[in-house]
Amino acid sequence: MPIRINGIEADLPGDPRVSLLDFLRETLDLHGTKKGCNQGACGACTVLVDGERILSCLALAVQYEGRSVTTIEGLTGDGGLHPLQQAFIEHDGLQCGYCTPGQICSALGLFAEVARGAPSGVTGDIAAVAVDLTGDELRERMSGNLCRCGAHNGIVAAIAQTYAAGRAA
Amino acid sequence: MTPFSYVRARDTTEAIQLGAADRAKYLGGGTNLVDLMRETVERPLSLVDVTGLSSLIQESDDGGLWIGAAAKNAAVAEHLAVRRRYPVLAKAILAGASAQIRNMATVGGNILQRTRCTYFYDEDGSRCNKRAPGEGCDALDGFNRIHAILGASPACVATHPSDMAVALAALDATVHLQGPGGARTVRLTDFYTLPGDRPDIETVLQPGELIAAIALPPPSVAARATYRKVRDRASYAFALISVAAVLEVENGAVKDVRLALGGVAAKPWRAHKAESLLQGGPATERAFVAAAEAELADAAPLHHNGFKIELAKRTIAAVLGALAGEVA
Numbered sequence: 001m002p003i004r005i006n007g008i009e010a011d012l013p014g015d016p017r018v019s020l021l022d023f024l025r026e027t028l029d030l031h032g033t034k035k036g037c038n039q040g041a042c043g044a045c046t047v048l049v050d051g052e053r054i055l056s057c058l059a060l061a062v063q064y065e066g067r068s069v070t071t072i073e074g075l076t077g078d079g080g081l082h083p084l085q086q087a088f089i090e091h092d093g094l095q096c097g098y099c100t101p102g103q104i105c106s107a108l109g110l111f112a113e114v115a116r117g118a119p120s121g122v123t124g125d126i127a128a129v130a131v132d133l134t135g136d137e138l139r140e141r142m143s144g145n146l147c148r149c150g151a152h153n154g155i156v157a158a159i160a161q162t163y164a165a166g167r168a169a
Numbered sequence: 170m171t172p173f174s175y176v177r178a179r180d181t182t183e184a185i186q187l188g189a190a191d192r193a194k195y196l197g198g199g200t201n202l203v204d205l206m207r208e209t210v211e212r213p214l215s216l217v218d219v220t221g222l223s224s225l226i227q228e229s230d231d232g233g234l235w236i237g238a239a240a241k242n243a244a245v246a247e248h249l250a251v252r253r254r255y256p257v258l259a260k261a262i263l264a265g266a267s268a269q270i271r272n273m274a275t276v277g278g279n280i281l282q283r284t285r286c287t288y289f290y291d292e293d294g295s296r297c298n299k300r301a302p303g304e305g306c307d308a309l310d311g312f313n314r315i316h317a318i319l320g321a322s323p324a325c326v327a328t329h330p331s332d333m334a335v336a337l338a339a340l341d342a343t344v345h346l347q348g349p350g351g352a353r354t355v356r357l358t359d360f361y362t363l364p365g366d367r368p369d370i371e372t373v374l375q376p377g378e379l380i381a382a383i384a385l386p387p388p389s390v391a392a393r394a395t396y397r398k399v400r401d402r403a404s405y406a407f408a409l410i411s412v413a414a415v416l417e418v419e420n421g422a423v424k425d426v427r428l429a430l431g432g433v434a435a436k437p438w439r440a441h442k443a444e445s446l447l448q449g450g451p452a453t454e455r456a457f458v459a460a461a462e463a464e465l466a467d468a469a470p471l472h473h474n475g476f477k478i479e480l481a482k483r484t485i486a487a488v489l490g491a492l493a494g495e496v497a
Binding site: 015017019039053106118120123126127139140141145 | 260269
């Protein structure tokens with residue numbers, strides 16, 4: 001069974017040592033997903049697997065046989081910008097841009113988690129079925145994505161605005 | 170990474186057959202094992218992927234909870250039965266790692282994760298008795314701010330990094346094992362071993378044995394529980410000290426208390442001394458402080474981690490005080 005990357009089937013690497021991150025970047029030439037720390041500490045390599053955010057640097061590609069992976073290149077089918085990408089531009093949610101693909105994939109995973117009421121480490125009533133995405137909630141839920149330029153205020157603003165727009169839509 | 174073969178086990182029987190191979194390791198989400206393989210601290214010849222085995226989370230007939238070892242950390246923390254009946258477990262998991270890692274990591278893998286002692290990780294440059302038995306321990310006289318204050322030995326002062334396991338220790342969880350010799354059940358607090366002169370041995374797991382599930386006994390309806398983690402930053406860092414506490418107070422007296430500490434030892438540290446002092450006594454701040462003092466009486470600081478003793482005492486007292494206030 002192959003793996004699906006942005007809707008397209010690909011054959012898995014023969015060597016099980018190849019991480020999902022290296023498979024994306026080196027084999028498939030999808031350079032949007034970034035290698036930051038390569039040890040699960042920075043979040044730059046975040047991609048979506050069946051809609052859930054994971055760290056592709058800590059994943060062996062062979063573990064994801066039959067799964068559907070979405071990278072920053074695959075957020076829209078037409079090559080245009082996703083509303084969250086547009087919001088990052090408008091809110092200056094980046095300087096060097098290296099962490100941005102991971103930030104954006106992570107935030108999209110976050111939206112799905114919030115929509116189904118998943119709690120976070122700062123959720124007051126952990127048994128509540130609905131989550132209010134306050135500033136504290138947003139920061140906690142994005143804490144696995146670091147930005148060394150310090151664009152966090154813009155990142156938080158872009159994510160909050162896109163989330164609010166999605167709820168209003 | 171050194172070369173290895175990879176195979177996905179279809180069921181427990183097949184996993185155990187494959188796990189009997191020379192230097193085979195079971196693979197969960199890989200969030201720790203893949204990292205350690207990249208650092209060549211772990212060098213398995215084969216990986217047996219057990220993420221396809223049971224990830225069922227289900228309330229059991231006795232009113233407890235059954236958690237398949239392949240359940241993702243995120244799935245456990247999100248499960249309504251966990252959030253409503255075992256909030257200390259959900260809170261510990263949510264404090265444990267980023268959302269991305271919680272989406273990958275399994276319950277079995279979380280329990281079996283290795284220490285984050287930097288000398289253990291530094292395969293090229295440091296001596297470590299856990300990694301290479303008999304080699305020596307560079308943490309003992311090194312930078313040991315994050316290291317153990319309880320249950321350590323001259324051979325090893327590493328701590329266990331899991332938050333989830335600290336909550337499981339306080340909840341009297343049992344670990345269900347499957348292996349070449351059949352199935353057996355071990356209490357989580359008996360599952361881990363202290364380093365002694367063999368810090369490379371961390372659990373009672375026999376060769377080829379696999380964690381199949383975790384079981385929790387029914388929670389006390391009247392008890393309050395929480396998990397507090399003290400770390401260098403507000404999120405996404407390992408614990409310096411953590412406390413999982415379950416407290417039931419009746420008419421101002423402690424009817425039941427279960428207390429476990431993280432960040433202090435090579436295993437989740439069940440605070441039996443503090444518990445026995447508190448049991449049946451007054452639920453007062455003074456009693457909480459005295460219990461914390463008693464639990465830490467044997468604590469042995471290293472050069473850089475003496476602060477942990479006072480931090481542990483104060484965190485225990487604060488957590489118990491907050492829980493008692495809730496039920497007052």
